[in-house]
Every structure is written in structure tokens, then in C-alpha cells.
Amino acid sequence: MPNFSSIAAPLHVLAAVLWVGGMFFAYVILRNSLGGLEGPQRLRLWNEVFSRFFPWVWAAVILLPATGYGQVFLDFGSFSDAGLHVHIMHGLGLLMIVLFFYLFFAPYQKFQKAVAAEDWAAAAGHLNQIRLIVGTNLALGLITVALGASGRFWV
Numbered sequence: 001m002p003n004f005s006s007i008a009a010p011l012h013v014l015a016a017v018l019w020v021g022g023m024f025f026a027y028v029i030l031r032n033s034l035g036g037l038e039g040p041q042r043l044r045l046w047n048e049v050f051s052r053f054f055p056w057v058w059a060a061v062i063l064l065p066a067t068g069y070g071q072v073f074l075d076f077g078s079f080s081d082a083g084l085h086v087h088i089m090h091g092l093g094l095l096m097i098v099l100f101f102y103l104f105f106a107p108y109q110k111f112q113k114a115v116a117a118e119d120w121a122a123a124a125g126h127l128n129q130i131r132l133i134v135g136t137n138l139a140l141g142l143i144t145v146a147l148g149a150s151g152r153f154w155v
């Protein structure tokens with residue numbers, strides 16, 4: 001019978017690719033391509049982008065721990081049977097998830113309200129906070145993916 005990891009591992013990697021790849025596109029490509037847009041247009045565009053991207057991030061922040069813990073407890077046995085890379089990935093993964101929760105429930109809610117009220121100065125301030133958190137999570141995500149994919153070859 002196929003083990004849990006044969007289903008969980010592809011879902012785990014797909015969730016990581018969608019989340020980290022989406023942040024890379026937003027932070028590195030889109031952010032640097034909007035120079036020609038006026039403030040309100042730019043802020044409205046980010047509002048549209050976030051409303052389409054964040055549901056995918058919610059799927060990723062549910063799937064990553066579910067499939068990760070599943071592999072650890074159902075196939076490996078326990079965390080003491082898992083490699084160092086899994087322990088580091090676990091810590092970094094939880095940090096990324098907490099940062100996303102904060103981003104979603106604090107600056108993003110305020111950003112949405114400020115855009116709806118056309119308070120562009122406030123919206124720009126909240127967007128700046130979102131940018132800092134996404135930049136941090138992108139760096140953590142790239143490190144986590146590199147660790148997760150290479151860890152089994154360390155020993």
C-alpha cells in the first residue's frame with residue numbers, strides 16, 4: 001500500500017511552490033514593474049492582487065503543516081526520527097505562518113479599509129508594512145525550500 005508521504009510530499013511541495021513562487025513574483029517582478037502608475041491606481045491594483053493571492057496562501061498555510069506533520073508522525077514515527085533539516089524547516093515554517101497570520105489580520109485588513117475609503121496616505125503606509133513582511137517571508141521561504149529539498153543529502 002502506498003505510504004502517506006506518496007500523497008503528502010507532492011502536496012507539500014506544490015503548496016511551497018505556490019506560496020514562495022507567488023511571493024517572488026509579487027515582490028521581485030510586479031513591485032518593480034509599477035513605476036508608471038499613480039498612487040491610487042497602484043494601491044487599487046495591489047488590493048486586487050492580494051484578494052486573489054491570499055486565498056492560495058491560506059490553502060498553503062493549511063496544507064504545509066498538515067502534510068509536513070503527517071509525514072513526520074505517520075511515516076517517520078516522530079520528530080526524533082526526523083532529520084535536522086525537518087526540525088529547521090518546522091521552525092522556519094511556523095515562523096512564516098505566524099508572520100502571514102499577522103500580515104493578514106493586521107496591516108492587510110487596515111489596507112483594504114483604507115483603499116475602500118480612498119485614504120491613500122494610510123493605504124500606502126499599510127502597504128509598506130505588508131511589503132516588509134512579504135520580503136521577510138520570501139527570504140525565509142527560499143531558505144526553507146532549499147533546506148527542505150537538500151536536507152536528506154546532508155549525511
Ligand code: HEM
Pocket residue numbers: 009012013016019020064065067068069071072082083086089090091092093094096141144145146148149150151152
Ligand atoms: C510547518 C511545518 C513543516 C513541517 C512539519 C514540514 C515537514 C516536512 C517533511 C517531513 C518533509 C520530508 C523531508 C524528507 O523526506 O527528508 C518536508 C519536505 C519539504 N518541505 Fe517541509 N515542512 C514544513 C514546512 C515547510 C515550508 C513552510 C516549506 C516552504 C515554504 C517547506 C518546503 C519543503 C520542501 C521544498 C521539501 C522537500 C520536498 C522534496 O524534495 O521531496 N516545508 N517537509
